[in-house]
Amino acid sequence: MKFEEILTHLGEFGRYQKIQYLLICLIAMPCAYISLQNSFLSASTDHYCRVNDTQTYQETSPVKNFTIPYQVDDQGMIVWSKCERYNVTGLEYTPDGFAARQQKLECDNGWVYDTTTYENTVVQEFDLVCDKDWQKQLSKSIILFGKLMGSLVFGQASDRFGRKPTFICALVLTLLSGVGTAFSPNYIVFAIGQFLLGFGEMGLFLVGYSWLALS
Incomplete structure (x- = not known):
């Protein structure tokens, strides 16, 4: 059939x-x-270590400049550390004068995230970084x-x-x-x-x- x-x-x-x-x-x-x-x-969005509870994400700020390590890449762009921060313990004398005594630590107070594109993701909510x-x-x-x-x-x-x-x-x-x-x-x-x-x-x-x- x-x-x-x-x-x-x-x-x-x-x-x-x-x-x-x-x-x-x-x-x-x-x-x-x-x-x-x-x-x-x-x-994933850009992020760096949180230093205080009221901190918000900023491209650059005095707090970020003082507490987040960075380096300059081959193109002359500043690359901020995403998994480390400075622990400022006081001042020390250097040949250039007094400077902050800084020790690198892992992020121990969470992260600050860029919410421009994504207001909230699983990565941000559960800190799935580093x-x-x-x-x-x-x-x-x-x-x-x-x-x-x-x-x-x-x-x-x-x-x-x-x-x-x-x-x-x-x-x-x-x-x-x-x-x-x-x-x-x-x-x-x-x-x-x-x-x-x-x-x-x-x-x-x-x-x-x-x-x-x-x-």
Whole structure:
């Protein structure tokens, strides 16, 4: 029996199939946002060590000039240290006169971030800079690992329990993990949310695709 003959018995792409296709696409299309959201959530901005609690980011200021180490690159541009600050302990006599006694320390009071482009990111909220920069990179891999696991689990689940209940489970999981990620109190919760987002998103995409293919 040819494919065209099968359609005469099953019916062609009618109103029901069109409505079902539209509804599933409305749910599946935002999956692209989930794939790209970490690039914006984990965006890095310019930063330097915080010296006092009321300090705000500035390109240059007396406090920054006095407390943040810097060097001049080959192009003559000033490059400020992002992970060290001066600990000013007093004055000492030098051949040029009195100067501040300065000792380099790691940032021990947080960082000041440039919020011109990004007002708030995960990097700024959880201080994922300097020795914690690897955590920012890890979060980008975690969501991909979630996708890998989701493709393995939801494919088998849809064959065993049916595509509709599996699709609904993936949808609920994605919604809950998305809300949970938005209100993450720490990096651990954020990382778990990224995994669950990738896990659920792959369930929505794969199950929705196979569901439409068999409709």
